[in-house]
Structures are given as structure tokens and as C-alpha cells.
Amino acid sequence: MAKTLATLLAERAGENFELHDKHLNGQMVRVLKTIGYDRVYTKAKGPYLYDKDDNQYLDLLSGFGVFALGRNHPTVVAALQEVLTGEMPDLVQMDVSLLSGLLAEKILSVCPGDLNRVFFCNSGAEAVEGAIKFARYTTKRQKILHCEHAFHGLTLGALSLNGEEVFKEGFGPLLPGCAAVPFNDLAALEKALAGKDVAAFFVEPIQGKGVNIPSDDYLPEAARLCKKYGTLFVADEIQAGLGRTGKMWAGDHWGLEPDMILMAKALSGGFVPVGAVAMKQNIMDAVFNRMDRAVVHGSTFSKNNMAMAAGLASMNVLIEEKVVENAARVGEALIAELRALQPKYELLHEVRGKGMMIAMEFGAPKSLGLKASWGLLETANKGLFSQTVTIPLFKNHRILSQVAGHGMNVVKFLPPLVITDQDKDWIVQAMDAVIADCHKPAAILDLAKNLASHAMKSKAGD
Incomplete structure (x- = not known):
């Protein structure tokens, strides 16, 4: 750059709205x-x-939950500075990075049940997209259930699981085989599962749109019903997870042990887009079941050093700083x-x-x-x-x-x-x-x- 970033920002200060309106x-x-x-x-x-x-403002939006640690946390900043100045190899692709292995290990150490594999991606919506594919391939079923008023993202597959029509209008046809059931309604859920043709039930333990909290028996019983009918129970913890609700995972309030946990937002401290799917061994083994299938699902920028270092630093702050x-x-x-x-x-x-x-x-x-x-x-x-x-x-x-x-x-x-x-x-x-x-x-x-x-x-x- 001919000018430093600080110089450029100083020279163009106050043009935010003009530039956005124009471009x-x-x-x-x-x-x-x-x-x-x-x-x-x-x-x-x-x-x-x-x-x-x-003037000082108190931010109760925190970037839609991204800045769980607050903005510009010094521990995460320091980790990113190390990456930028460390001349580390990155995205070699025909390689496996140490940082991604360390972050996966840290995430799994705080996951409930027997989740022992991680897939990294770039966002919450991408985590949802991956989980849809993993569920379909593992179960050999096509149908996906979600809840009314749910929000799972805005890419096409994730959008198909959204419970609000305002986000869907004009973007169809969406992913076939997706159906909604009322949140906190076990009878409706069992009826939808009874045909034994549902690959996965995606649910936010606490719904982001409206902050809807289920009755205490809903989620444990929903997990039991999924197991009964051979359906994967997928907890979307993208907004509610990683400490947001006063537990590491919102599902911890009800002792949940999902087949998959989806996470993003707070995972990088707000610095670098990153998402992840934590899953049981059998799901990973089903999808990547042969050497020639080692690359059947992935993402070019996933596991990049900046994201992995930010994630590792953020997880350490969550745990060590209580x-x-x-x-x-x-x-x-x-x-x-x-x-x-x-x-x-x-x-x-x-x-x-x-x-x-x-x-x-x-x-x-x-x-x-x-x-x-x-x-x-x-x-x-x-x-x-x-x-x-x-x-x-x-x-x-x-x-x-x-x-x-x-x-x-x-x-x-x-x-x-x-x-x-x-x-x-x-x-x-x-x-x-x-x-x-x-x-x-x-x-x-x-x-x-x-x-x-x-x-x-x-x-x-x-």
C-alpha cells in the first residue's frame, strides 16, 4: 500500500455512510x-x-454475539500478531496443520458425551451446510427437521432450515426434504420422526429469534426420540454456545449429548471468520470412509492459521479467565x-x-x-x-x-x-x-x- 492504513483511515474519516450508499x-x-x-x-x-x-457506548449487540470476549481482547490480538510475524506455513493443503489439531483438541475437551472429531469451516452457516451433508450421508436419509421460528443461516441449505418466511421470500426453490415442527412440542416431533426417514433434527437449544427457552423436558426427550427413530440430534450452538448462556454450551443446562454440535461466532474472539462441527466418530468415519473420499467435503480457507490461532486463544480466555x-x-x-x-x-x-x-x-x-x-x-x-x-x-x-x-x-x-x-x-x-x-x-x-x-x-x- 502506498499509504499506511492509519493514514488512509484518517484521510477518509467520516465517509462510511457515503461509501456504503454508493458501493x-x-x-x-x-x-x-x-x-x-x-x-x-x-x-x-x-x-x-x-x-x-x-463518547462511550455499551455494546449489547456484540456483533450478533461474535464479540463474546469483548472487542480487541489483548490475548487474541497477541496470538494473531504471532501468526503474522512468525512466517508460519499456512494452507499448504497437502498437509495437516498443528494449530488446527490443537484447536480441535481444546474444543473436544469441553464437549459433552463422546464427541471426538471436528470439522472446521468459515462460518456458522457453513457449519450448518456441512452438518446437513454429514447427516444425509451417515443415515442414508434425505429429510431434515428444524423448528418453527428457527434461524440457522442464510446460505441456501441453511436457509432451508430457517423458520421465518421473511428470509426465504423470493429465494426458492430451497433444499427439498426440509420440514418444520413447532418448537417445544414433543408430540409434533415424534409424529415427524415416526416414519424413520429423517436424517437429522436441527435445533437451537435456545432460539435466537425471540430468545425462546424450552421446557426442561423438551430437549432431553427430543434427543431420546431422535435416538429411538435413528435420527441424528444436531445442536446449533452457533449463537448460544461458548459461554453465552452461562454454561459452555446452552445444551449443558439440560445435560444434552448431541450427535453434532455446531459452533462459530464467538470462536475466534471476533477477529477471523471460523466455524466448526464437533461430531461423533461414526459420523466422520461414514463420510470420510475411504482414502479416495478424504476430500469429499472441505473448504479452501478452513483451518487457516489466523482462524485457528484466534480460536485457540479465545478458548483459553474463556476457560482461564472464567x-x-x-x-x-x-x-x-x-x-x-x-x-x-x-x-x-x-x-x-x-x-x-x-x-x-x-x-x-x-x-x-x-x-x-x-x-x-x-x-x-x-x-x-x-x-x-x-x-x-x-x-x-x-x-x-x-x-x-x-x-x-x-x-x-x-x-x-x-x-x-x-x-x-x-x-x-x-x-x-x-x-x-x-x-x-x-x-x-x-x-x-x-x-x-x-x-x-x-x-x-x-x-x-x-
């Missing part, structure tokens, strides 16, 4: 401007983001304190979650004064009320959050697992203030004005 997804630019999220961030550390004016234990302790306290707000506010119907995977569900009020305002928003756009929480939470309290799914009034927090008790207090105090304001009829008008104002600014900038 990338312009609709995303319009969305961010409309809801007032058009900040220019210049620095990130731990659970915090900093804008060009050095990050999972912090997620359990602070997360449990945060959920309890948010739940304590429910009696104060009729719009706050439920607070649920485990560890640092938290949802606040809002619902129709009983009082006449609020009913009209609620109805106005729901008529305009189902799920719009959530923006009366997320927008002021960001604008007035500098807390970045998200709506938990399309068309639902659920606000979702996915904090870095390293947030402190002080951060917890920041969140609770901000939510108390924001929800209190939501109970004022003027809040609906304020939201409308807010959206209209930002939309006009966005249009003026086009």
Missing part, C-alpha cells in the same frame, strides 16, 4: 439513518464502542433486576434468558390511555413498539441493542460476556428510565417524530 447496501444506510444509528465509531475496547467525539462463570453470575443478576421492573410497568410482559442471552417482551397494555397508542403502532407495523425502547436506549443512554426478530415486540441483549456489575447497573437504570417513558402516551408521538425526522435527513442526504 454497498444502500438500504442498510437508509435504515441506520432513519432510526438514528448513524454514528461514526473510531475505537473499540472490551464491551465499549467510542465515536468520533469519544469468562463463562462471569456470564452466569452477572447475567443472572441482570435478568433478576430487569424482571423486578415488571410489576412497575404494564407494557413489560416478560423478561427471560440465561446468562448473557436476554429478552424483554412487551405486550398490549390494559389501561385505556395506553391501548390507543399501542394499537396505533401495531396497526402501522407489527413489532414497531420495540423501537420506542431501542431508539431512546441508544440515543439517550448510549446502549446499543436490537429487536429480537421480525414482527415481534421483543428487545434482545447479547452483551459481551465480560461486562461488569457497573455495566449491569448502567443497563438496569437505563431500561427503567426508557420503559417509564414508554408508558407516557407522548412516547408514541415522539417515536413517530423521531423516525420522520431521521427519514427526512436520510432522504435529504441521498
Whole structure:
């Protein structure tokens, strides 16, 4: 490069939205401007983001769960610097790397049951794609089951297992043989499995869209039913795994021993795309059953040194710095304190979650004064009320959050697992203030004005 990266970024500072509108997804630019999220961030550390004016923001989105360790964790940075300066051989392909073997060993050491093989890839969606192929080849069956409202990724095979139509519209025909069953419904699951023609049941132990938590008997019994009918039980832990829920795996809350565990997101500390499938020996042996089949499934950039080193460093941080234990302790306290707000506010119907995977569900009020305002928003756009929480939470309290799914009034927090008790207090105090304001009829008008104002600014900038 003729200029250093620092020089280039300094010279072009503030052009983020202009460049994206011109060369990338312009609709995303319009969305961010409309809801007032058009900040220019210049620095990130731990659970915090900093804008060009050095204002500090608490990041409860953490890159959709990628930054479980917070941003720019020094241990992972150091590992990546070693790779960059170490002149290591990489992606030789006609070779097997030591780093990938070490990371596989570390992952399997914290997996439940008798999982003893790992397949590496580049993302969560790619892990899902691989698991679909492995399940079909191992069982010699074609059908794949998933749950309604599930999210497993956006590549074509993974998309075929998604339970939300908004992601599928216009992209069909999708992968044949995929069917949905209601989440947390054992009778429906057994009915779908009874024909003994289902290769695998893919399930998020806790659903990401909405943070839906099953009853305590659902997942253990689902695993038993899969075994009964010869179906592989595949736990999609891409978002909920690696400490997110206060256990290494969300399935650990119910003592699950899946046939395959899918992981990604937090695995590299947020630095390098990486995914993995941990599986039982018989699955690996079935797919790669002869020397001439050693390359029947793979990925060019999987097992690259940067990804493997980041993964190894991230796993060490999770274990050695007791990050999972912090997620359990602070997360449990945060959920309890948010739940304590429910009696104060009729719009706050439920607070649920485990560890640092938290949802606040809002619902129709009983009082006449609020009913009209609620109805106005729901008529305009189902799920719009959530923006009366997320927008002021960001604008007035500098807390970045998200709506938990399309068309639902659920606000979702996915904090870095390293947030402190002080951060917890920041969140609770901000939510108390924001929800209190939501109970004022003027809040609906304020939201409308807010959206209209930002939309006009966005249009003026086009």
C-alpha cells in the first residue's frame, strides 16, 4: 500500500455512510439513518464502542454475539500478531496443520458425551451446510427437521432450515426434504420422526429469534426420540454456545449429548471468520470412509492459521479467565433486576434468558390511555413498539441493542460476556428510565417524530 492504513483511515474519516450508499447496501444506510444509528465509531475496547467525539457506548449487540470476549481482547490480538510475524506455513493443503489439531483438541475437551472429531469451516452457516451433508450421508436419509421460528443461516441449505418466511421470500426453490415442527412440542416431533426417514433434527437449544427457552423436558426427550427413530440430534450452538448462556454450551443446562454440535461466532474472539462441527466418530468415519473420499467435503480457507490461532486463544480466555462463570453470575443478576421492573410497568410482559442471552417482551397494555397508542403502532407495523425502547436506549443512554426478530415486540441483549456489575447497573437504570417513558402516551408521538425526522435527513442526504 502506498499509504499506511492509519493514514488512509484518517484521510477518509467520516465517509462510511457515503461509501456504503454508493458501493454497498444502500438500504442498510437508509435504515441506520432513519432510526438514528448513524454514528461514526473510531475505537473499540472490551464491551465499549467510542465515536468520533469519544463518547462511550455499551455494546449489547456484540456483533450478533461474535464479540463474546469483548472487542480487541489483548490475548487474541497477541496470538494473531504471532501468526503474522512468525512466517508460519499456512494452507499448504497437502498437509495437516498443528494449530488446527490443537484447536480441535481444546474444543473436544469441553464437549459433552463422546464427541471426538471436528470439522472446521468459515462460518456458522457453513457449519450448518456441512452438518446437513454429514447427516444425509451417515443415515442414508434425505429429510431434515428444524423448528418453527428457527434461524440457522442464510446460505441456501441453511436457509432451508430457517423458520421465518421473511428470509426465504423470493429465494426458492430451497433444499427439498426440509420440514418444520413447532418448537417445544414433543408430540409434533415424534409424529415427524415416526416414519424413520429423517436424517437429522436441527435445533437451537435456545432460539435466537425471540430468545425462546424450552421446557426442561423438551430437549432431553427430543434427543431420546431422535435416538429411538435413528435420527441424528444436531445442536446449533452457533449463537448460544461458548459461554453465552452461562454454561459452555446452552445444551449443558439440560445435560444434552448431541450427535453434532455446531459452533462459530464467538470462536475466534471476533477477529477471523471460523466455524466448526464437533461430531461423533461414526459420523466422520461414514463420510470420510475411504482414502479416495478424504476430500469429499472441505473448504479452501478452513483451518487457516489466523482462524485457528484466534480460536485457540479465545478458548483459553474463556476457560482461564472464567469468562463463562462471569456470564452466569452477572447475567443472572441482570435478568433478576430487569424482571423486578415488571410489576412497575404494564407494557413489560416478560423478561427471560440465561446468562448473557436476554429478552424483554412487551405486550398490549390494559389501561385505556395506553391501548390507543399501542394499537396505533401495531396497526402501522407489527413489532414497531420495540423501537420506542431501542431508539431512546441508544440515543439517550448510549446502549446499543436490537429487536429480537421480525414482527415481534421483543428487545434482545447479547452483551459481551465480560461486562461488569457497573455495566449491569448502567443497563438496569437505563431500561427503567426508557420503559417509564414508554408508558407516557407522548412516547408514541415522539417515536413517530423521531423516525420522520431521521427519514427526512436520510432522504435529504441521498
